Amino acid sequence: MRAQFPSGWSRLRISPNNLNLANTLPVGQSFLWHRRILASDTGGCREEFSRAVDDPPRVLFMRQTETDLWYTSLYPANQTRPNDDVDLPWIMDYFQLERHPSLEDLFADWRKRDPKLFGVAEVGSRAQGVRVLRQDPWECLIAFITSTNNHIPRITSLLHRLTHTFGRPVVIDDMDDGTLSYHLFPAAHEFGSELEHQLRNMGFGYRARFLESTLETLRARYGSQPGVIEAGLRDLRAADVGLARDELIQLMGVGRKVADCVLLMSLDKSSIIPIDTHMLAVASRHPSFPHRLRNKAMSAQAYDEVQTFLQDKWGPMGGWCQAVVFAVDLKERPTPEDKSPTGPEVKLEAVPEIDTAAISSIEHKETSTTKVQRKRRIFEGAAVVRHSTQTKRTRNSSTMMFKASTETLVATKVKGEDDMTK
DNA sequence: CGGCGCCCTTGAGT
């Protein structure tokens, strides 16, 4: 049972200028956080972020005020709670609070290095407290292969499906919301042999092949025992940038851009600035940007030159500067309320089993019926599943896709708590 | 080697 806020929660004194959850978690770095808008303004907190984390499996909750980051975690019934606070070290590492204790010092440095660009870009509240997360390299890699030629809402929904389908469930007993089922990001060994087929049915498109091939390459490289792929990728943190990038680029679906994202966001390469359309536009606005690169298509050569230009400008923490500029540049993110079903009769009570085979067959035949839209919403809403005695249902054992999922599945969709990004 | 067509899907914009 979750502790009442704020008693029973732990507190970390930190200014939103040094870490701002709302500006950091939902801006296209990580896609698996859940954001919930709190009903009442609880001690200055208007929202709560949560996700399942491992070692040991639990669900971590965070809220933020003007002075503090509050956190607590909930363990599944069969899981004994450790004596030490494992959440604080996790938070310190994930947000890189020890490694880079003062974001404001970095801002000052960037402002000095590049008053023309950064001085303009960082105005406004959306630049406040944006940090580069130190993510798990395996999760980061899968996420950014999925991200190619795709936008954030869809990346988010695909990765939630992936997690829900293959990841171990973490079922907790929440106070307000009854039983909630979160899922850990799936380990490499939890993917089966039919991966490409399954992923295609889940909507990954041509990326399905990339992901299966990448997994195959990683198994050949590191082995297939549980944990070795994750560990092998994590070891690249100690490797030289160029070497780590070469290892990544060998993987199908990983080009320069995706490799750079993984390097920056999970492998401690803080100077790397991934170049996308946003960063090209930002660089192009700069007075001293080379004229011949202005309206050129992005070739490998151009990528290198734009990257070098910005990295020279922004220095050894250039990747972090990119994160700030990117977050500011990102177009207005709707609040979770906006994601609530739009159709008139999509109340989503007592939802039937999720059958991906049925979904994909519908997708291929008829493209835009309300039925498809309805199914899809249900599917996406299942990232966090509420169990309740009235609406509990048993899953149909014939649905292959959800073998690895929870025993009981889906009841009511909870408005606004399933998805943080959109 | 550099340029260019193609790839899945869908939300957002007309």
Added chain:
DNA sequence: AACTCAAGGGCGC
């Protein structure tokens, strides 16, 4: 209501 078109690319010719 249909229809187009990017969306934080990458691959293969």
